Amino acid sequence: MKSIIVKLVALATLMLASSVWAHGDVKCTKLPKSQWKPHTELQEKLTKEGWQIRRMEQTTTCYEVYAKDPKGKRVEAFFNPVTFERVEE
Template sequence: MRKFVIVATAFAAVGTLAATTAQAASLGRPCTTAPEAQWLSLDTLRARVEAAGYRVQRAKLKAACGEIYALDRNGARVELFVDPTSGQIVATQ
């Protein structure tokens, strides 16, 4: 019985971690519902994030959200989720 509880707990922990990672990667929702024609260019998004004090390493647009991988002012790695219509940072990870 004890072995079953340990295994069940391990599976539950892995399932929770996987669900949390999937939600965090996409925020669980798009950053905008505006049509793509209204989005800023990726270069503009990068420039706005850099103006906010981050050093951009990689950027992409995914699921109506700008995903920018950068270093903060202390050199720590961060993932920023940016609204592609305004360049506003809507979440960090």
């Protein structure tokens, strides 16, 4: 029983670490936040395109979107906050 708990904790730690590394280097823009468009405009744009937004966050250089894309696939996507172009990881 104890070894199962240790393995589960190790697995959870690896999963959390890998998610941090997965998008730790995404760079969307170097422009100051004063030039960013409001995230509500991005939300409206994506909704019109068929996205189902669950949550949006602001990173230091991007808008991060947790949603279902128009094909129904759950995604974590990054968008340039000035142009709203999707930025690939």
